[in-house]
Amino acid sequence: MIPRNDHLWIGLAVSIFVSVVAYFLFLQLGTWFTASAGREISFRPRTLALVAICINVLPMNVFRRTYRTRSLKGLVIGVMLLAGAWFFYYGRELLNG
Numbered sequence: 004m005i006p007r008n009d010h011l012w013i014g015l016a017v018s019i020f021v022s023v024v025a026y027f028l029f030l031q032l033g034t035w036f037t038a039s040a041g042r043e044i045s046f047r048p049r050t051l052a053l054v055a056i057c058i059n060v061l062p063m064n065v066f067r068r069t070y071r072t073r074s075l076k077g078l079v080i081g082v083m084l085l086a087g088a089w090f091f092y093y094g095r096e097l098l099n100g
Contacts, residue, residue, distance in 0.1 A: 006071050014077020017062050022085055025055035049093040056085045 029051040036044045059082050066075040 006069060009071045009073045011073050011077040011080075014066065014071075014074040014079070015081045016077075017074070018059050018078045018081025018085065021059050021062055022055045025058040026052055029055060049089070049096070052089055052093075056082060056089060059085075 029046070033044060033046045033051075059078060063075065063078055063082075066072075066078060
């Protein structure tokens with residue numbers, strides 16, 4: 004039996020949504036840590052973006068367990084696109100310095 008809502012575009016949407024929400028939550032978490040510690044605590048945006056992309060492992064596992072293979076393919080495509088964009092944006096900084 005094929006699960007309902009098993010489409011490629013759902014996986015793409017989930018990958019982008021999860022990454023964007025996780026990135027902004029990590030930025031907010033850094034602000035909360037700074038306010039509670041009383042001193043400056045800063046995280047590099049490139050590290051936060053990479054961790055936000057890696058958070059997509061959670062919905063990937065859900066799609067795998069519920070046999071949503073098309074959505075899983077969309078999620079993997081979205082993660083690869085986000086990782087490529089991350090490397091394109093931060094790769095020169097990493098390779099040159």
